[in-house]
Structure formats: structure tokens, C-alpha cells
Amino acid sequence: MASSTATSAQPERPPRPNLAFRRLRGKRSPAEFAAAVRRAAREIGERVSCDARYVGRVEAGEIRCPNYAYERVFLHMFPGRTLTDLGFASRSSVRGRQARTAGESRGAGEPYETHDTQDLYETHDDNEESDVLRRAFITSGATVAAASLGPLGPALDAAAAGHPVRRAGAGEAGALEEAVRRIRLLDDRHGADGLYRRAAAPLRTAYALLDAGASRQATADRLCTGAGELAISVGWLAHDSGRFDDARSHYAEALATARLNGDPGLEAHAFCNMAFLARDAGRPREAVRAAQAARRAAGPLGSDRLMSLLALREAGGWAGLADRVGCEQALARAQAFFERGRSDADPEWMSFYGEAELEGLEAQCWSTLGDWPRAARHARRAADLQDPHFTRNLALYSAELADDLARGGRPDEAAGAGMRVLDLLGEVQSSRIHTMLAGTARVLLPHRRASDVSTFLDRHAALPRSA
Template structure:
């Protein structure tokens, strides 16, 4: 592969050195300071791949505002200070920059590049390009993008507005079209050329953006719009790729996108659609021998089977996922898959099988993170572990134990995952109601209702409806009447 000679787009304004941050570094070298940042991240459960180059970019003013993970770490390191005190620009002043950069006109193909391998303005370097002359340590984790990365999915107001307003520009178009993958009528007007690095990168970024929107807002408003990127992805596979490495990336990306779209269907109550998408991802994994994709597809299939009332299938799918995942070397992935199995055993009312799977999940989780952990598992931390265990005990009818784990899950969850906070709190409300603590259940239910202007999830609304039914006989208890009235005023789902 020809190495890229085109760098990412230039900032809209000249970078101003961040003198305040430089002063905080003091007499330490950039590498020493980066080590302190990584240590501080571990103290609060974050995982950032900070190095001397990142510190240099901050001090040079190239990173005007850090992403959310780095923000939490920096504020932990320097308590009582704001981002502005640390020399950064307000987050609002850099929002939307990614969208403006990404829609700039593409540059001419790089000299010596293979057909289909031209690089658009603002496109990052290809991390799979072994001849790239960038510093290899600058390969930051995909779920921790640099703040100035033109594809920083945490900062795209265009995507957020398209999702929340449901306007003419769909999330599908906003997700893929600026990155080089036309969908709908635009794609039909011309035959697809063979796919190259830009298309593979666009596909991978589409998966990350869809997951980010789901983390924040839930699935209901996103599912149908996300189908267009999936169709575009499989059209790319049909068109072929310029080289085998690109083809492998396209297959993996299409499979992960099928799982993401399947999850959106799953979370919005469309179980048959979800089953079809997961099966499509599994077929793609089997066709290419991709064990990581196969494990992911079986993982989600197990979760779906549990929710659809097929617990024995959930156990079998979770065990199949563990067989596929074992060679990958990720203890965290094996921990999550053990939790999926525990959910199936709980559905079968097998308390012993459930407890054994939960014990394995905890033991594997305690081994910590590793470089082998899949990117899609960024959601899986202590909060998710607690939340899934709460669901197991709830299924087994142990409401007291379930409520304790649900409370921990809601307390531990990163504020970025708004949907999960709502989910865990809804689980807590239901467990408390069934445990016979109506006033506390109503209080938790009201917290969930306050999040529904940000989160659209049929799963959460279904849980709230069940909680409301349990609380009806307790209307006179403190707060219950307010919860029931506010819940009754919710718009009915179509």
C-alpha cells in the first residue's frame, strides 16, 4: 500500500500554544507527564492511550478541547479547575467542526495510490497502512478519538440534530454520505466502484457513530434510519475491494454494522428483525473465519433469546460465543459472555447454573482490561456487570438482591451513557416496586421519566409500564401518585 502524503485538514484558525497546560507539566518531560495521565486515568476507571506526542499536541494548541475521557482525567488530576483553567477552549466552541470539515471537497488522488484509494479532505491516516510514516504510537483507541480528529463522533452536532429532530437529512445519510458512501437515490445513479481504504474507514466510523447515538439516546428513533448504511455496506461487498486487507475490513465492518442495526431493532422491540440481522452477521463471520465477529454475533443472539423468552437458546448461544472467543485472549469478553449464559440459566429458573456463571463472570472481570478486548465492548465496565447481574436476580425473583445490584449499576455508570443510566434506574424502580418499597420505586421511576426527553428505548418504556402496574395499588404512598400521573401522560408508542 502506498503511504499517504496527505495529512488531515488544517485547523480553521492558527493553533495557539496552550501555555497553561505547559505550565502544569512543570519540569517533567512529555513522556513522564503522559505516564501520570495514564496513571490518573486508571485511578478513576478510564483508559486513555496518552503518550508524549499527545501531550505535545495539547501544548501546541492542536487539541483545543479534549474528548470526554481525557476531560474526566484532567479534572481528576487538577481538582477544582475547569477546562478553561487548563488552557482549553469551551466545548461549545469546537462542536460541529467535524461536520464542517468532513463535507469539504475531496482532494485529487495521491500520486501512486491504487484506484479507489484516494483520500478525502479531513480523512485520518489509515491505521492499517504499514508504510505510513506517522508515529506508530499515535494510533489512539477508536473509542477515545482526539478532540481535533475530523471524525470525532462525540462532537458531531449534525448527527445529533438529525437523530433528535427526525428532519429531512436522516442519520443514515449524515453518518455515511460525508465519509464517501452515498446511500439511496445518489447511489443508484452510478455503479459502485471497487472499495478502498476510504470506504472501509467510513464503514468502521459509521458503526462507531451509531453506537454512540444509541449510548446517548436509545434505539427507537435510530433503527429505521440505520438500515440505509447497512444496505450500502453490503453493496460495497458486492462491488469488491482493491486488495484483500480492505476486503477483510469491509467484511468485518459490515458484520459489526449488522450487529449494531440488529441491536437497534432488539432494543426497540423488533425481535424478528434483530434475529435476522444477527444471523446475517453470523453468516458473514462464518464465511470469512472471523472468530471475533462470530463471538459478537452469538453474544447478541444470546441476549435476544433471553429477552424473547427462549432461555435454553440463550444458554446455547452464549456457550457458542465462549467457544469462538476463547482463542481471542480477552478476559473481559469472556466475562460478558458468562453473564449472557447466566441470563439464560436464570430464565430456566436454574439458580445454581446462574450463580456459577455469575461467579465466572466476576472472576474474569477482575483480571482487568487488555489490548485483546474488542472495541465494541467499550460499554462493558463495572456498571454493566452490576446491571446484568441485577437482571439475573430479578428473573429469579430475588428482588432485594436485584435492587442492590441495580442501584450500584446506576451509581457507577459513566454519565456519557445516558441510555444505560435510564435502563439501570428503570430496573431499580421495578425491583423496588416488587420488593414492596413503593415510595423508593416511585422516586427511581421519576428519575427515569426525567431522562426520556433524551432517551428513546422501547425496552425502558416497557419496564416503566410494568413498574406502573405494580405500583397502582400503592397510589397513596409518597411520590407514587406523581409517578403514575407523569407516566400516564407519556405519548403512546405507535
């Protein structure tokens, strides 16, 4: 509960745009600049989940001072400059809050809210990924959950006990958005299996906050979008873990949230994932319809990259229907939209969608159609293009390559690709990848006499059964 001294009745101070930071971005789009930030982080051994939304929040002045990890990255990118030169406020002015005591809680309506939930915890700069397992949402001046993928906290406990939950503010909305980003980052790096069950708690908390309402419509809209995006993220964790029924339920929840709030971007995202799920679940005609529904929702958004991805989702459905012409037409649309490049209209969640993903999804289409040589060419390009920092996708594309090579009659090369996947499994937990690798092993069994194949099969057989 907020302290008695919190000025909860005061309006939030409007953020002041960070024009200095905007000038440093130059002609690059927010997504392109975010990619540059992530590259700079890797150069100095940092890990930050920077994306277009984070860049936008900095430029809008919502993040008055970055956390220590981002500070080191920004100062590395712009040597000789200080945080003040980059348009940020000093850390002491952001943290000070008129000598608040250590036990005094933050009022959600406090006029000097930083809107940067990362900056509230100094431990974050040591390990961003462990932070997602510890931190969660802030409400009523206290922590809603002890970890963003951990146990439930006061807000949801109050809701479960039938007590009212105090209305959410911008801090809660920002924390919810950050939880979505971090879940996506962990999935990109390590896969879904170890995350799914722990992600259920923040999702329930998100909808408890949404039910409690917000004092401002803009905040309510952010909460609604954030809850829907979190439902999609949790749905994807279920999807990639092979829990298709759970995934379908989460995606439907996100779709309902989108339609209740009149949010076409969220609706397009939900239908996009529903198309992918339908394809994987063996319902190709549903995949085509869902992709087409996503395209209709996405039309007014003006994102060519989104339209490219949706064309690929449709292509996957046509491939499942063995409609080669329909698949080729959809692939051509996907390529044409992709070549138009990125724009500020691209949704934040699409940061994963680059040339490697384009090649990987096309490989899956040709594999479904039984064109193994063409599938292998695209899968190899995907693996070659993938940033090795994102281990899960590298393992996925390599597993696709191994399977295509095996089915295309190239067992030695398939075994080599499969060995590369096995080398990555210590860092990746994805039922999808394990299932693909098991299929490849079955195809290679008749070729066991080849030394490379035998080595791969023996290593694969030694994997823990729980994998």
C-alpha cells in the first residue's frame, strides 16, 4: 500500500522529449538503432534487450535515466559524452525523490515517476537475464511479484481474496511492457521449455491489473495492449513447448483483448501466431484463414515487414494444403514486402524478423512441399545469417537444415548439421527443436554405418529422456 505521504492525487508530470538522444539516432529507424545498441552491448560483454519501443520511450522522455547496463553501452557507443550530453537526467536527481527513506514506498501517481522499471533495481546491471527471473510489476507502491517469471504477489493475492486492487498507473504499464520484452529475449536465447510454467504468474497478474482499471485512458490502453502481448508471449512459450491447446487458449485470450480494446496491431499479432499454431497443429486451411485475417487487421498499420511475415504465415498454410502455386504466390509477396525495408510503423514484437527468419520460414514451406534441396538451401542461408547471440534460432535453423539434408539423401552432411544442434542444446530448451532432431535421427538410422552418422546417432541417443 502506498505510504500516507505519497501524492497520489497529483497528476503525472508530462515527460520532456529527449531531443539530444533523437539527434544521435540520425536517419536510422528505431529498430535499426536498437540493433546497433545490441551490437555495441555485445562488444563490451553486456546484454540488453533494446528494441524499437525502448528507443521510443527514451526519445519521448519516459526513461529519464537508463540503468547501469544501458549507461555503459551508450557511453561506449558515444565516447567522450556523458549521460547529460545524451539528454538524460543525472542518476541522483532521478533516485533522490526528496530524501525518501528506504522503507517508504513509491506512490503510483507520484509526479516524478521515471517510467523506467529497469532503473529501479541496481542489481540489474550485473545480469539482465537473471533480472527477468527476479523482477516484476509495481503496484500500490510495492512489488506485485518477486520475479517476473516467479511467484505471485500482493496485487494478485488481493484479487484472489476478493479484495479490490488499486488502480494501475504508468509504472505498472511500463513494468508490464518490460516483462514482455524480457520474456521474448530469454526465449530468443534459450527456448521456451524452461519458461512457460513460470510465465503464467505474471500473465495472471497482468489481467488482475487490467481488471482493476487505470486512472487515465492512455494508461488503460497500455495495460490492455501489454496484457494482450504478454498473453501472446506466454502462448508462444506453450506453442514452442508442444502444448498446443494451451497456446490456442492464450492466443484466443489475446485476440479477445484486442477486439475489446479496438487494437488492430494486437489483433494482427494474435492472428499471426494463430496461423503459425494452426500450421504446426496440422490445420493448414485454418492457418491460411488466420493469416488472411491478420493481413486485414494489419492493413491500416502501414508496416511492410509485418505484411511480409503474414504472407509467410499464409504460405505455410498453402504448403500444408499441398498447394504449390498458392505457396509460391504468397512467398513472392513476402519477398516483395520484405525488400521495401524497415519503417517506424513496424511493431516492436517483430524485432526477431530479419533475413534469417525469412529464409528459415521459406525453408519450412519447401520442406512441407517435399522439395528437400530447395528447403536445405534456404535453411543453410538462415543458419549462416543468424546472429549467433540468439542461440535458440541458430539451433532451430540448423535442425531444419539437418532434417532437410537427411530427407534429401545427404546423410553425412545431415549428421554434421545435427552435431551442431547437439552442441547448442546445453543452452537451448525447445521441444520443437528436440522433436525435429528426433525425426532426423529416425531418417538417418539406415545410414548408421557411416562414421559421422553413427557419432551423431550415439550422441542423440545419449540425450536425457526428459529433453
